[in-house]
Amino acid sequence: MDVDTMAIESASGPHIDDSLTSETDKTPKDRLLDLLDQVEIHVERLRKEAGKLEEERDTLYTTLDTIRNSDLLATLDLNDREDILRYCERVTGRCLTVEVLVHTNRDRIQEEALHQVNSLIDGLVISIKADPSATKVKCMSYMAACSSSTLQGISDKNFETAILGCTLDDQKRIRKRLQGLLDYMNQEPIITGLD
Template sequence: MDIDPSPSTSSGFLMDLTYSGLPRIDENNTVDPKSPKERVLELLDILESHVEKLRREAAQLEEDRDHLLSSLDSVRNTDLIVDLPDNDRDDVCQYAERIMSRCLTVEVKILTQRDKMQEEALHQVNHLIDSLVMCVKSDPESAKARCITFMNACSSNVVHGITDKKFESALLGCTVDDQKRVKKRLQGLLNYFDKLNVTSIP
């Protein structure tokens, strides 16, 4: 639950209006019956909720940026542009490149804390996904079938097909945040296969 603290002297906090309404300790408050430790912990709880909210919003911005880049890439490779006269095609491509460059000026970086085992697990997961991507053009049907087995490893409810146990084992060694990102990446690949109308091989 997101907490938006309101001004209060009885709680031991005083609203700091200089930074987005975040609270700070009112050290001059002698009325609050709570101990100094309780007051500090209460403040930290509120600030922690704001930090988690910030991470969620940053993750959403990162996802929005990726979707924009993907859409721009789709527009640049559409058959409509190929069919345009040379002059018109150049104008459209330059416009698309300008928007792409503008979008790339936005950088959102969320660091995930990992121990050595989690780093190794994520490396293994990325290696397996990269090997899948490498065979998309040469054998899209098999690639989609394998992608589905990876996706099944991300869900406790397998709708159809089998689960890749090697991928599942590596994924379970990753952090929760990395597991969510991997699932989104695989979902993006499946959406790509659907656009290509690829039928997976059982």
């Protein structure tokens, strides 16, 4: 067969079984389609793994932001606080050297919906310090809007309308982002207080 499966396999990359493509009872087109089916499976696996890396990187950014905004920093003397902030900036700089991108194709309406959802979530983040309990309730209503289950509670209808305009991939990421924010709010007193 003329297709270079070695180029596809690369060092530790996916193994493409071209024995399926050497069957004599299949037409060349069918053999190529079989090979493309295998490649597509590997591409989807790669997208999923890259998405996990994106989430892990975003979690690290969130943790670094939490440290930067922690009330515990205020309890440190000036030198210690500056040391911690320099260390945090150094780690943030290292984190910024990692670029992972899984592009999600969106039309104009989906772009606008994602922008609206992100604006609503950013509003939550801003309001955490001012009114944590109301922010937590609002976050839970956003989570309920992401779920088809009525057990999740009362959903925010504006958020629900916006999220339904997003792609499925975006909806999954938004739900994880909200869950991370909710987890942060649930542990926030532990992180920021000195009980």
